[in-house]
Each structure stands twice: as C-alpha cells, then as structure tokens.
Amino acid sequence: MKAILIQPPFTQLNAPYPAIHNLEAFLRGRDIQAAAFDHSIGLYRKIFSRQGLSKVFSDARAALGKGLDAATKIQIDRYLSCEPLYIEWIDGIVDFLAGNDPAMAHRLASAVELPRGARAEAFLAERDGRIGPDEARSLATRILDDLGDFIAYSLDQAFGTVRYAERLASSRADFGEVRSALASSWLMNEFYAPMLDEFWSTRATEDLVLITIPFPGCLLGALACAQSLRRAFGETGRPRIVFGGGYVSTELRGLRDAGIFDFCDYLSFDAGYGSLASIMEGDDKALYRTMYRRGDGALVVAGFPEGDSARFEEGPRRVLAACVEGKRFEALEREAVKGVFPDYRSANFGDYLRIVDSENPMHRLWSDTPWLKYSLAHGCYWRRCSFCDTELEYVADFAPTKIEGLLAVADEASARTGLYGIHFVDEAMPMAALLEFARANRTRGAAGRMEGAPARRPFSYWGNVRFDAAWTQDRCEFLAASGLVAVSGGIEIATERGLAMTDKGFDLASLVRTLVAMRRAGLLVHAYLIYGFPGQPVADIVDSAEFCRQLFASGLVDSAFWHRFVLTRHSRMYREWRDGKRPELKPQDREWSFANNDLSFEGEKDYERFEAPLGAALAAWMEGAELEKPASAWFGRGISKASIAADCVESLIARAEETLDSEIPSPKGRAHWIAGRPIVTEVGQGSVAGKGASGLVWTYRGERCSIELPPAVAAETAAGLLSSTELSLSGMPYAELEARLGLPTPAMAELLSAGLVVV
Template sequence: MTPFLALPALTAYLRRAGFAVRQADVSLHFFLEYLLTPERLEAMLAQILERPADGMSSTQQALVRDIRDRRDVWTDRTAQVRRFIEDLRQEAGFFDPERCIRAQTNLYRLLRMASLSWFPTSFTFNTFQHPGIEDYAGMIRFCDDRQANPFLDFYERTIPDLVARAAPRLVGISISTTHQAPGGLTLARLLKRRFPDVHVTLGGRHILRLRDAFEKEPDYLPEFAHSVVLQDGERPLAFLLDRLLSGRPWDDAPNVGFSRRGKWIETPICGHEPLPELPTPDFTDLDLRSYLSPVPILPIRFSEGCYWGKCAFCSRYDNRRFMTVPPERAVAHLAELHSRHETPCFTVNDDCLTAPYLAEVARGILDRGLRLDISLWCKPVGAFTADRLDLLAQAGVRLVRWGLETGHPRILKLMNKGTRLPETLRVLGDASRAGIWNHATVIFGFPGETREEAGETLRFLEENIDRIHSSIFFRFVLLKYSRIMQRPEDYAISEISESPSPFGSDHPFVCREGMDGAALTAFLEEAQTYRLKDLYGHPFWYYLRIREYLMLYVSRYGLDAVLNWKVSPGDLVRYDKGSRIQLFFERPADVPEKILDGICRLVELGGEVGLSWIRENLKKAWLIGYAVEGERVVATMTHKRPLERYRRRIEEKTGLNLDGYLERGYTAVRPDYRGMGLGDRLLKGLVARSPGWKIYVTIRMDNEPALRLTARNGMRLAATYINERTGHEIGVFAAGAAA
C-alpha cells in the first residue's frame, strides 16, 4: 500500500556518497503486475477447481466449496481485478466509501483464492504463512519448491532482466518483518545461485533478529547470501561497495556478519551515521503512483532509539541511545518530499517522539505554510496538553496510533510504560476535541494477566469509545532483549523456551499466574469478534483495513463524519449510525437469548446498578424495551416488577406507598448513541404499552440527563433519600400520586 522507508533512506545516503544506486520494490511488482491480473487469476481458478482439498483447514475448504458453487461470481471478480486496483489509485474510487471497501475486500478475497494454488502456503498483501518453514532446511526446501512458493516463477521471469540492465556489483535485500522473510530469502537464494559475481547482502529489522540463528547454524547463510548487515546499514554498505568496486577484500567491513568455513564471523561495530546528518530519503526511482492510494503516502523517520526505554515488554529495554533530527531539519525533509513528489501525506514511523519535539515540528510546518496530512505513533503522556494537540491538528496530524496497551492499572504498572490511565483519558479526550483520530494499540496476554483483567480492558475501551475511536489487539510476544526476558521471576514466569523457529521472534513461556496459552487463544478469538460486532458495531474504519487510508478519509471528510459511518457486512453498504435503529418492546419470554445477553452487557456498562441479579430481574420484568442497530443492542429500558424487599426499603426511607407500581429501570444507552433521543423513545413506548400501570423510577439527583428525560415525560419528584452505601442523594419520581 505504501513503500517501506529502508530502501529510500539507504539510497539517498549512498547516492550522496557518489555510488550509483537503483532501488526496486519487488513486492509491489509481484502483487500488482504479476499476480493480480485477470489472466493469471483465471488460470489459478481453473487449477483450484481441479485440485483436491485434502489437508486444508476448514476455512480453506469452505473457500474451495464457495469457488465451486459460485464459479460465475469468482470469474467476475477475476475479470474486474484491474478495476479494483484502479479504484484504490484514483480519487473518485478511493474516496467513494463503498467502492473503496469493496475494492479492498475483493482484492483480499482474490489473494486468499490465489493462495490455494500454492497450498499449504497462505498469504495476503502483508501476511505470509507456510507450515513447513520451521528451520533453515525447511526454508531452503520452500525456496526451491515451485508448487508451494508463489515468488519463484515471478523472480525467474523478472530478476535476470533487471540484473542484466543494472549490472550491479552488490544487491541488498531489506527484510523488515517475519512475513517478508520467505520472499526475501527466495530472492536472495536465486540471485546468489544465478549471479555468482554479484555480492548479496541481507539487512532490515527482521534480519537483526536472525543473528543468533545464523551464529548457531552458520552453514546456512551461504545458501542465501554472502553477508548480513547487523546494525545501521549506511556505513557498512558504503564500505562494502567501495571494496567490491575496487576489487579489494570486503571481510573487514564494519557491522557485518558472514560465514567462513563453517564458522560465524562478525566484524567490529562502527559508529552509526548521526541521524541529523542523513539526507532526505530518496524515493525518485520508485513508481509512487503504482501504490494502492490516490496520492503517495510516504514514510519518514525523525528519531532513533526510544526516549523512555523502560517498557518491560520491549526489546529496546534500557536503550540509552535516543536521538532526534532537529525540528527545523525534520520540517525541511517534509517540505522537500512534499515538493518533489507532490504529496501532502506522511506517516511518521517513530515509535515514541516527545510532545515538545512534535510541537516544534508542528510550528515549523505552520511557519512554512505547508498543508500536510500526517499520522504519528505516540505514548499518551501528560506532556500532550490540549494546546499542543490543537497545534498538531493545525499542522496536519489526522491520526495518532497511541500505545495504550491495557486498560487495567495493575497490568499497566507491570508494563512500566510511564503512563497513567486518568492522564491517558485526558490526552485522548483533548486529541479527539482537536479533530485527531485516536487509534489504540492493545496487548493481551501480558504475563500474569487474568481473563478478568483482560475483560476490564475491553470494558475500558467501551466506556471510552467517545475518545478511543478505533483499536487493534495484539497477542503478547516475549522478546529476547526485553526486561521480562532478563528478569522473568518478576513476572511469575517459571519457564522460557527457545523460539520454535529461527525466523520467529517469540519465546514460548510458562507463567504461574494468569491465562495459559489455550485460554489466551480462546479469549482473543472472542475479543476480536466482540471488537467488530459489539464494541464498534461494524465500523467503516474496520473495513478500510489500512490506517493510512483512515488518515486520508479523516482528512477528506473529518473525524465526526467517518466516526459516524457503519457498514452492513453482507453487502458492504455504508450507512450513518442511527439510521437503521429498530425499537422493540417485548415480554421477557419473547426476548431472544442473544439480545438478552446484549441488554445485560449494556446495563453492566452503565455501572449505576447492582450487577448480581440483572438477568434474573429482567426475566421477571413486565416489559423490556430495547433498540437494535446492526447486530447489537444500543439502548434499553425496562418496566420491572420491583422486589418487595427493595420496594419496602424505599417506602421506609421516604414514607411513600409504591404498592401496585412498576419500576422503570435498567436504562442504558451506549456512549456513542447518546444524544439521539433513544431514551425518550423507549420511555414513551414502554408507557404506551403499559396502560393502567402506575410507574416510579429512582434517579441520582446529580444525573442531569436522566432528570431531564423524566421531567419531559411528566413524572414528578415524590421524595428523596440518601443511599447509605454510596452517599448519593436519590430522587423517587412517580407518574400519579405515590403518597
């Protein structure tokens, strides 16, 4: 969807040093020029129809059945693939909400279909899985397996011509994620075998994590490459190029690892190139208009390291080297890229920039008169004041991915993020009021976290949906250089295993407390479903998939408009929140069990009533009113038969006679549906369907919205009393005399 930053950053540095450099995004060419074409997809479709589904997962088998049962639908999709791609590249299609999400959805459907041609491989634009890649031997088998490797034919068709035209002395392959490793290593292996005079080196964030595996099994590196760059790549690559071009030995290049006669060798680490001295990234020989967005979205980086460096789960724990590009130079980079590539859109890739620094950058952007759209990663700390957040919004910040991680105080303390939940809520509220979209990252499965504590995080998200506009859930991964790995006893970890694969970064562990692996898997499956259906109710942003796309939509339509959009999952029709609400008034026995579950959750979310007997009391109620939109209950109100002991307690405190009354209660409206008049509509509907009944309701006297609703509907204050448990003044309101 967007280019990676590593290649343009290195290209700029090497070109400034006088080297001739050519960069290519082979992933872009693989997906959009090789794979997603009508002819190739139709051939795959025919192949899948003839292929047995033996050994496939239930999901894959269901997909095969759907292809066989609806061949005409899939044929039509393959025929329209170019239109889906162009809808994402052109403004008219991209900014039409339904065309945009339908184009994306259909492209992902086609990718899942294409994966079946290389079963057991499974992939999308940014994910890749193959069960046989468990070690280097498995990776080598995959690289050479034409039936399972989707990249091999593409590379054999395109790479020889590319190498012949460029005549390189060195080819560097950047592998930034686990999912890029199979494709990147297939390319490296092909290059090394086909072009013995070309030095192949590997780099990138994920390659750094493979260092220990190469050290343990050094014989495998020569199967793929001559060397790997182990730290920052600027100086090592310049050194390698200088030695290779001059015909001198390269094995004393700094920051490099390689294998020689079965032994792993690492050269000394040299000082890194100071970040402020690096040139503006050079994207010039990437075809930016070919990416799937109507305008180029360029990544950029303004820092290295982390100014906090204390998060217990992070592999940067205790990393003291933190450096930023001076604000004025950061603004100059943005201005240069904005002018050179005619794009206002940037995603700032730094994990953790300080609020004062970002405020300085924002002032520089405004002083230059730049009109930009920016997304950031930030930590929600108090330094993000309302004034600073307003300044960021004025400078073009449309979306911030906040490291929330958890909504439970105990887990947050263990994580040692340096944030506090009340402060976080204030920051997110101020950001939302400034028009910034707040996207929260959440980690489940932190060592010792119980299911109840994880559930509290879900509740935290739901209670604060007015300021936490979207979220993504991650499963906790134990990383090698984290504080938890260094001091597992502090986190009740009793056993840590080696990563099951050299290509992974996780270390399986056993914890004496909290959820085990199976319980966490079950919770996450439920939580992901809950996030889509119940927490957010099929929001438009979920179907956009890409956070950079969301940034563009917030810029075009504004936060409130995009936040208001829902999607019907069956036909992918966009509609406005509240436009499809249905009201129901039913006897308890007629309320579907799933709806009753939703009513109970909504009442619990309100937090104003005791939770022990909600379901039991609802089943004994006179009449239940509720509002549904999509698949979830968004408001509810009930006419209950009050328990006699409860009614008498009120009568004793107030002197009222409530015999023969129904009690109006269990009133709750989802936070994101308040202000739509649902409480008033439910109240009137219940009253109209309860003829002959006298009604009373108890309300805290500081609950202004409930007091206004009650007054509008003709109920008067009959008495007050003090709730001895909470100390609140409670009003008893009745329709008709209650004395």
C-alpha cells in the same frame, strides 16, 4: 560503485516501505549510484492482472481435486464460475484503486454482473445489494480479498495480501524448514521467480544488491530474490548480496546456522549505515555489526559491542570478531540516523493502491492514503515498556532527527509526487521534535506570502505517540492546527494493574486526561492493546476490555487492535528474568540455530480462548455498534462481570475536563495564536467598559468569540499583536505577550479558551 536496493514481497499496498529509500539516500550521499525497487507492489500487480489471474485459475483447476465437502465445493464452484468476470474486471479494479478512472466508481456501484466471492457478497448483502459510488473502493477491496482467499485455499495457504508465510519465518528454530518452504512455494516458484528472471535480464552487473527484510512475511521473498540473482549471474563476478532490516536485526542476532549464506553474503544489523559502509570498504577485518560466513564455513559475528546479544556464544563454528574501525562506523551511524531521510526519487506512487478494508476513519489511515514515511527520531525516548524489545539498538538508542533536513527532503519528495501527507513511523514521536516540526510546517504556508513568492502547502501528518503528560490541551490544539490529524499509541492493558505491569508511565486518570485533550482538538486516536500478559488474571482481561468499551462509547478512541502478548528475548522483562528478578515468569526456551526472538512461556495457551471474543467486540465497537453491551457479555458463560463501574470512564472524563479547564499556562511557554484574525468592534450599551468602548471579535473552530477591552488597552494594537505573523508562526514567550497586551485576567482567560495556546 553501483548498488540496487530491493523490497521483497509483501508489505502494505498503499505506499512504499521507507527502508530501501532511506538506504538509497545514504548511498547517494556517498557518491554511489543507487536505485531502489519495490518488488512487493510489483508482484502484487503481477498476480492481480488479467494474465496473472488466468494463471491462478488455470493452476487452481489443476490443483483442486475431488473430495471437497459440500460447503467448500459450493464456494469453490462460485469462484470458478466467476473466472471470466474476474479476468474481465481485474485490471480496471486495480487501476481504480490506484487512483485512476474515477468513472469506475459508478460502474462498480451499478453493475449487476460483478464477480462475487464470499466477502463481496456479504458486503453487498449488508446494503441490500445496492451501493453508492463513494463505497465503490470498499467493494473493489473485497473483490481483491476474495481472490486472495481463493489463492490461499486452492494454491498456497501461506498467501496473504501484505505478508507471505509470516508464521513460518517468525522465530523459526531451524533454517532447513524455511529452505524447504521456499522450494515448495507456489507463489515464489510460479510468480516471483519468472518476475525475477525478467528483472535480472534487464540489469547490468551491479556491485552490491541490498535486500531488506522488515518483517517475517518478507523472508521467503528475500531468499527467492537472492536465489534468482545467483542463478542469473553465477558465482563468478556476481554482485555481493546483503540482507538487512528489522527481521534480521531482531530475529537473527542469535544465528548459529550459516545456511542463510547460501543465499546472501552478509547480514547487516540495526540501522545498517555503519554496516554497509564497512562492507563497501571491503575489509573483512573492519566489518561493523555484520555477520558473514568464512571460507571454512564458520559463522563470523563481527563488530558488535560488548554486551550485545549477538555476542552470546563463541566457538569454532561461531567466531566473534572485533571491528578495528568500530568507533568510526559507530559515529557514522549515529550521524546518519539523525540526518539521512528517504527522498523517494525511485518510487512510483502511481503503482500503489488505496485499499479500503474498513469504514472506520482512523483505521483507514493505514491503507487508504499514499503517505510519505519519515521519522522524527531514531529509537524511543521512553524505552521502559517491559514487553518491548528495549535491549535492541533501534529502540534503546534515542536520537532526534534534524527537522530542517527532514523538511527539505520532504519538500523535494512532495514536489515530485504531489503528495503532502506524512506518516511518522517513530516508536513514539517526541514532543520537542513534534513541536519543532509543527512550527516549521506552519511557516511553510506563510513563507511564500511574506517573501512575495507562492506559498508552499503545509503537510498533513500523523504517527505513533505515548499517551503521556506531554500532551497538554494547548499542545493538542496547536498541533492539530499545524497539520496533525491523528495519533496511534499503546494503552496495552487498560487497568491500573496492567499499566503498572507493562510500565507505561501513566495511570488511567492521566490516560483519560490525555485522550480528552486529543478529542477536544479533533484528533483521531488508535490504541494498541495487549492481552495474555504472563500472570494476567482473567478478571484483569475483562476489566481492560470493559474500560476500552467505555473509551469507545465516550468517543475517546476511534479504533484499536488487540495483540496477544509475545515474550521476546530482547525485552526488559526477559532480561529481568535472567537476572532473577521475575521468578513468576517461566520462559520455555528451545534449541535453535536460526531465528530465536519469540519465546513461549508457561501458561500462554490459557489465553488462546480470549482471541475470538476480544476480536469480535473490537470489530463491533469500531463500527459504533454494541457500545452499551457490557464487555463481559462477549466472553460467554463462566466469566465474571467487570469489577469497574459502568460510568468509570465518564467520571474520569469529568475530572479530566475540570483539570484541563483550570490549567495555568507556563510563563516560559511559547504563545501562538491559532484562531481567526481578531476584528476591532465597538461594544454597545451595558458593557463594563461603558458606551463606545472597544472589543475584539474572532472565530475559533467555527464559533464566534469576543472580549471587551478596558480603556487603557489600544484595540488596534491588541488586534495587531494577536494577528501578527510572529505570534501565528514562531510564537513568543507567554509572559512577554501578557505584558504587551496588558489585559485583565478574565480577558486573558477568554483568549486562552478560544485560540491562544501556550506550548
């Protein structure tokens, strides 16, 4: 059997989205010939090329009629006037952003005749028209963004750099609207369709084509891809087409309209391993977590367990079917989520672009580095946040992955690509798995030296976390010393009331304690924030914003993003409303036949007015500006000042530092030495040990540290133990280390404050 996997447009530009590469590895593990193709970056580079822009400008001139207002006409004329410059520069700019031609940085910095749209002009104006080579990628990014704006205005208003027609696809009640949008899409018809025709002309007949739809902004691309395949191969003998991914699993569980099967043969749900295995076995009576259209036109919902929301309705046109091999496929999927990892052997990382849309170092992690993407666990270990889709399998079913297998695959990928950066895309990285990975990562650099072979370079990594009590000071320092560079996590609503409403599992004091520990360790921090929670008072929004301002001002948070709350059908709070436990929540459901996860609720429009001021405040704070301006000042008249003290966060920081400094390590914890090698030295006159006594000196985080040793402690033995491979890599029980060192309490305290960590 032969299979191809396709990522339709659009996803992020800096690295491949991992889904198709995960499934590719799974299929190869079952002796199926598989290859993955990223049409997202492929289509982007088709558009942003000399040939592509020639077509863009040609079509735009034909589409832009008369009747433009004066301000708009000035902007459009600017683009049309710059057409030759855009076409001249575009291939060099894209190649430069892909990591090639470093000399282009100097040309961009010094060139006078650059194409300048509104974004590029504003960027240069802020710098008095002059930039250095280090800012060239920022300018190049804005030139591409200007072109994206031009396309959206003149040809296809659904166009976005990393998504297409996202709002159309999100919880669209009627598939007919989606079908109509596809038919009228300039991008799909004028660019993607010709690209697909060329793609299929070079492909031999496949048995299976898997198209992933991770986000709403990929739906139209998936439909266009499948439509093109059907045209290319006809209905007789064509490959079977399967749609899957996060959008399918989240939005289409309540599907009623079988029209989507005019494009695909099956919808595969959740992790997809069990579903795909059942489809490949070819028995429709044994399909697992799969939907398809029967010969009589009825929608069949097959192999979903009792209680799953996909089983919400049954009738003549929506048939529920059991899976006779359900237990077997369930076991297969549970094992696969723990042991299958993307190896990226089909990915060409040279195609991807290093986009710089912000100078903020934390914000840049998302777009400025070509990461290898993996997961330390499937699902979420907390799975209690009231707003999250905790009713869905990909959140609710927690299963840590096999770290040894993950590292083996990552080793292969880094050897092929030369990349040693990992973005863990977990719901929240579990601490136990993170520590296991960190220890293994530390061992990578030392293993070669110990065996006399070349050392393997350790990975740098980051990912999503929960700001909970698991993040002690020692763990933060150990993880930072073991390759962790940054974390992102949900604060949501930064008030005591808000944290309780969202059920985050921590309060403001413990949040600040965790953030202080992360700051001390040098980790970058990104925070996810929510406003517009049902029933949230205006005062609570203002207080949350003020607390966040203080977090930025104190250096505890480096970047953040405010999401407007969305009520979803698979959230815990919606289930509780159905059970009569949330009478204050008033969902406004509607009739649907297609996508149905997002729900309106009474009062949600009252929060629309906060989007602009919250966004403006956050943009300033992320640039280090306006940090002394009270958050309430961003909201205009009629909004009361925040009720929290202006030094609220600073007072919590003081308490946190006192708590962190007085932490006593657990005797059962594993001790690691993460500082420089201790050097034995002689302590001079005036020491408590007396003249000629020994001591140890070492460096930690650039500082010189030292302790004096009592006469009973052999200096060479202590230095050897602290610098041992065991203590550096695998660690040893703290109680054992304490006994073997035999140091007095003050000396142990000095070690614990300067390089000895207990995790």
